[in-house]
Amino acid sequence: ALHMMGHIEGEIRLPLVSMTDSNLQQLRSVINAYGLI
Structure with a gap:
């Protein structure tokens, strides 16, 4: 997740x-849903 951000x-x-x-x-789907990427 940190790499994706x-x-x-x-x-x-x-x-x-x-x-x-x-x-x-x-x-990727979850952190995108939270608006982090």
Whole structure:
């Protein structure tokens, strides 16, 4: 969410992994609904 809002870079470090496309779309939808992006 912070990356989508432009607050941080998009890099992640182990042990974290990238979100699945479906989860990413759901997150984008929610933060868009709140007017954050």
